[in-house]
Amino acid sequence: MTDSAAAGSSHRGAEGPYYGPYGGRWMPESLIAALDEVEQTFGEAREDEEFVAEYQRLCRDYTGRPSLLAEVPRFAAEQGAARILLKREDLNHTGSHKINNVLGQALLARRMGKTRLIAETGAGQHGVATATAAALMGMECMIYMGAEDTRRQALNVARMRLLGAEVVPVEHGAKTLKDAINEALRDWVATVENTHYLLGTVTGPHPFPSMVRWFHQVIGEEAREQMLAQEGRLPDAVAACVGGGSNAMGIFHAFLDDAEVALHGYEAGGDGVETGRHAAAITLGRSGVLHGARSYLMQDEDGQTLDSHSISAGLDYPSVGPEHAHLADSGRAVYEPVTDAECMTAFETLCRTEGIIPAIESAHALAGAARLSAAWTAEDPEAAAERIIVVSLSGRGDKDVGTAAEWFDLLDEQQERQERQERQERLDEDEQGDETGVQA
Amino acid sequence: MSITADAVEAARAEGRSAFIGYLPAGYPDKEASIAAAIALAENGADVLEIGIPYSDPVMDGPVIQQATTEVLARGFRMDEVFEIVAAVSAATDAAVLVMTYWNLIDRMGPAVFARRLAEAGGAGAITPDLTPDEAEAWIAAADAHDLDRVFLAAPTSTPERMRRIAESSRGFVYGVSLMGVTGARTEVSDAAERVVSAAHEAGAERVCVGLGVSTRAHVEEIGAYADGVIVGTALVAALRDGGPEAVAAKAAELSGRG
Numbered sequence: 001m002t003d004s005a006a007a008g009s010s011h012r013g014a015e016g017p018y019y020g021p022y023g024g025r026w027m028p029e030s031l032i033a034a035l036d037e038v039e040q041t042f043g044e045a046r047e048d049e050e051f052v053a054e055y056q057r058l059c060r061d062y063t064g065r066p067s068l069l070a071e072v073p074r075f076a077a078e079q080g081a082a083r084i085l086l087k088r089e090d091l092n093h094t095g096s097h098k099i100n101n102v103l104g105q106a107l108l109a110r111r112m113g114k115t116r117l118i119a120e121t122g123a124g125q126h127g128v129a130t131a132t133a134a135a136l137m138g139m140e141c142m143i144y145m146g147a148e149d150t151r152r153q154a155l156n157v158a159r160m161r162l163l164g165a166e167v168v169p170v171e172h173g174a175k176t177l178k179d180a181i182n183e184a185l186r187d188w189v190a191t192v193e194n195t196h197y198l199l200g201t202v203t204g205p206h207p208f209p210s211m212v213r214w215f216h217q218v219i220g221e222e223a224r225e226q227m228l229a230q231e232g233r234l235p236d237a238v239a240a241c242v243g244g245g246s247n248a249m250g251i252f253h254a255f256l257d258d259a260e261v262a263l264h265g266y267e268a269g270g271d272g273v274e275t276g277r278h279a280a281a282i283t284l285g286r287s288g289v290l291h292g293a294r295s296y297l298m299q300d301e302d303g304q305t306l307d308s309h310s311i312s313a314g315l316d317y318p319s320v321g322p323e324h325a326h327l328a329d330s331g332r333a334v335y336e337p338v339t340d341a342e343c344m345t346a347f348e349t350l351c352r353t354e355g356i357i358p359a360i361e362s363a364h365a366l367a368g369a370a371r372l373s374a375a376w377t378a379e380d381p382e383a384a385a386e387r388i389i390v391v392s393l394s395g396r397g398d399k400d401v402g403t404a405a406e407w408f409d410l411l412d413e414q415q416e417r418q419e420r421q422e423r424q425e426r427l428d429e430d431e432q433g434d435e436t437g438v439q440a
Numbered sequence: 441m442s443i444t445a446d447a448v449e450a451a452r453a454e455g456r457s458a459f460i461g462y463l464p465a466g467y468p469d470k471e472a473s474i475a476a477a478i479a480l481a482e483n484g485a486d487v488l489e490i491g492i493p494y495s496d497p498v499m500d501g502p503v504i505q506q507a508t509t510e511v512l513a514r515g516f517r518m519d520e521v522f523e524i525v526a527a528v529s530a531a532t533d534a535a536v537l538v539m540t541y542w543n544l545i546d547r548m549g550p551a552v553f554a555r556r557l558a559e560a561g562g563a564g565a566i567t568p569d570l571t572p573d574e575a576e577a578w579i580a581a582a583d584a585h586d587l588d589r590v591f592l593a594a595p596t597s598t599p600e601r602m603r604r605i606a607e608s609s610r611g612f613v614y615g616v617s618l619m620g621v622t623g624a625r626t627e628v629s630d631a632a633e634r635v636v637s638a639a640h641e642a643g644a645e646r647v648c649v650g651l652g653v654s655t656r657a658h659v660e661e662i663g664a665y666a667d668g669v670i671v672g673t674a675l676v677a678a679l680r681d682g683g684p685e686a687v688a689a690k691a692a693e694l695s696g697r698g
Contacts, residue, residue, distance in 0.1 A: 026542055028499050029571055029605070030616055033596035172505060178496065185498040190620035192596070289543045290496060292569075302518045302545025305495040 011256035011332055017206030020329055022322035024248040025205040025291045029183075034192040039207040043111050046214065051107065054094030058103045059218065062136070063093045067219075069390070074353035079370040080377030081384035085235070086393040086415045087223045087251060087354075096359065097219060098129040098200060098397030104215035106369045109196035116140040116195040120184045122149055122177035122243070123314035124156025125362065125395055126200030131165035133198075142436035144183045146176040149313045156399050157391035174307040177243075177317045181291050201244025202321030203293030209321050216250025223390055224254040231388065237262040237372055240392035241364035242335060243279065243315035245324045247394035252333060262334070265324060266368035268310035279308035280337040282328050288319075295322040311340040311403065312360040314395075342367040344407050347397065359395030360403060366391055443563035444588040444611030447486045447535040448646045448668050458668035459659065459695045460648055461675050462489040462539065463687070464504065465521045466511040468679070474527045476679050479688035481532035484695025487648075487668070488528060489566060492521050492540040499568045501623030503673045507680065518548065522560040529561030530586070536685050537590065537611070539566040540576075544630055550581035557587060564588025572608035579608060587648035590614050593639045602642035612646035612668060613639045617653070623673050625652035636666045 017023050025035060045051040059065040068088040076084040082236075089097035109117060117134045121127030134141035143160050147169040148352040150157050160167050168230070173179035181204075188197040202209045202216075227235055238255055240248035242265040255261040270278035276283075281296040288297030290305055298306040298318035308318040327333040347363035349370075350356050358366060369389045376384035397404070405411055451458035453539040461480045466473050477488050479531060493516050500508070521538060538557065544563070545553045556567065564587040566604035570578060572591055582589045588611030595616065606613055617632035618625075632649050639647040649662045650670030662669045669693055678690040692698035 024574055025571070026569055026574055027571070028569055028594075029592040029597060029601075030594040030619055032601065033594070109676060172509070173495065182496050182498050186621045188499075189499070192619060289546055289569075292500075297543075299543065299547060301547070302543075303543040304512065305543075427598065 016210040019323045019326035022325040027205045066222045080373030082373035082387040090396035097123040099128045101215040102129040102133045114196040119198045120180035124153040131163035133162040135351035144180040148175040201246040203244045212248040219250035220254030235390040236387040237375045239264045239365045239369045245321040251392040265335040266364040267336045268315035269339040270309040277309040279310045282335040295325040314361040338364045338367045360400045444535045453546045457663035458486040460487040460670040461485040462672035463492040475684040476687045479527040481534040483691035488537045489511040489539045494541040501621045514549045517692040524563045554581035554585040558585035565591040588670040606642040606644035615649045618649045
């Protein structure tokens with residue numbers, strides 16, 4: 001690669017366990033042997049041609065890779081002068097980028113002789129992908145999901161159960177993603193002999209951050225090649241949403257040594273970082289240790305983890321992958337919060353202008369791209385028109401239609417009133433039934 | 441000199457294994473948690489573990505999680521730990537360790553945490569999610585304040601890791617009796633004996649066993665080969681159901697004084 005940075009100063013291919021001061025393996029001793037086994041198996045597998053061929057075959061024939069890189073001119077026109085292209089991970093089988101990592105780790109689990117997969121899930125995307133891989137490979141599967149999230153994402157709960165997985169609602173703590181990870185870790189400590197913990201993002205103890213990134217690097221590698229083939233050049237900026245940060249690391253990685261490509265990560269700003277109700281760990285800027293890795297962490301003065309908040313269950317996590325923390329410190333990538341309101345505006349615009357319903361997670365990246373284009377256009381409209389932003393559209397929004405309907409007040413009020421009335425009538429009848437001793 | 445090692449050796453001199461009891465700081469409130477810890481020491485505990493409530497306790501089962509979640513919900517702050525350690529260590533002869541997840545030390549800064557713990561009369565800390573691999577800062581801070589540092593050894597630890605754990609620990613090595621989280625179990629796994637002998641072979645002078653220990657029979661069984669026996673959940677459940685008096689009764693039963 002002629003445009004790569006000089007040898008020795010490359011940001012690419014960081015192996016861990018440390019990324020600057022971040023990362024590591026802050027885990028109970030009981031899990032160290034299992035982490036060593038995963039690390040060793042992954043290290044061997046990635047050098048094994050058969051394994052890599054099997055993984056690539058699944059990516060092609062099962063996931064449907066490569067995913068498209070497609071321009072969205074009507075969406076872009078509403079934001080400013082810059083051109084916007086979407087990396088369509090939403091078109092993958094199961095509807096998000098999550099499947100890339102899941103297929104890779106499921107193959108590793110099989111290689112290690114494990115017969116049971118466990119995973120945490122926030123929005124349900126990773127849980128669905130894991131349940132899918134378990135079904136494909138004939139493995140037992142248990143998914144831990146915060147009770148709050150099982151309510152927000154009921155459709156994905158049903159989907160996982162259809163795929164044969166057991167879904168366990170986690171009632172501890174804030175009942176969201178971080179609590180699901182705690183519960184999955186507790187399961188793993190007791191079952192590590194036959195179970196692989198299929199962690200869904202670039203957080204957690206070594207080797208998860210570098211391994212999960214490796215399985216997602218295909219996103220950026222494809223996007224980079226597609227840009228060169230379709231446009232004859234690299235993009236000016238790449239935008240991705242960041243919760244744990246797996247789709248962002250996946251698409252950023254191929255561009256890390258292309259100094260002319262700006263990398264923008266968008267965190268969940270919730271109600272606004274100033275309100276405290278958000279999930280923007282990097283923006284908040286406090287280093288700490290959670291779930292096995294040192295990184296930026298939302299925590300109070302004592303080090304207790306703070307509850308995060310976002311309209312997007314998939315970004316509702318109080319920390320972030322350690323490699324992102326390092327990229328933020330080094331300045332190679334820039335991270336900014338996007339509020340729920342900004343994100344939902346971008347969500348609605350993409351639906352209306354392009355006929356694509358994005359995941360609310362991915363809509364954070366769309367809002368970020370909109371912000372970039374607007375700023376460039378205000379500065380110099382002619383120069384902005386020459387610029388290209390690639391957005392990682394990490395998932396599709398079918399699961400989010402309920403949330404969006406509520407946000408935009410899309411449900412027909414008359415119909416709602418009628419349903420309420422019918423419910424009341426049924427309740428009245430039941431009560432009468434009880435009074436007369438008739439069984440309902 | 442290690443306060444914790446002295447406590448375990450004093451038990452050995454009496455021809456028995458040490459009895460080590462865990463209670464969460466501030467549960468059900470500050471005063472009752474102090475009273476319960478003192479009752480525990482007065483009824484046979486040689487070493488006390490004061491657990492610091494944490495938002496994400498991945499090594500704890502439901503009973504301890506529920507207790508520490510309640511403590512956090514009422515606005516527990518770190519200052520309270522040092523007040524409790526000071527009150528308990530002033531009132532008993534037992535060695536008082538804290539048990540804490542790493543981020544709480546990290547946030548305060550290992551040096552400040554170690555100084556405050558030493559000033560409160562604490563003997564040292566057990567760190568369930570800190571292995572020697574990541575412990576450089578903690579070992580330095582603990583050494584600077586002459587504190588004990590107890591690392592965990594697991595049934596799956598390799599001989600190499602066992603050596604590192606034995607070398608890095610001061611006071612004793614915490615042998616994890618089984619693959620799982622805290623919580624009472626009807627039987628103690630046979631992995632416990634293997635962990636103890638592996639840790640001894642790796643050079644650990646004192647190996648105490650915890651996780652799943654809930655009855656006098658368990659204590660006797662483990663005491664036959666381990667230098668100390670650690671009980672947590674059974675004591676927390678007693679405190680929950682019957683206050684400090686129930687802790688006193690349970691401790692007396694477990695230590696064989698009941």
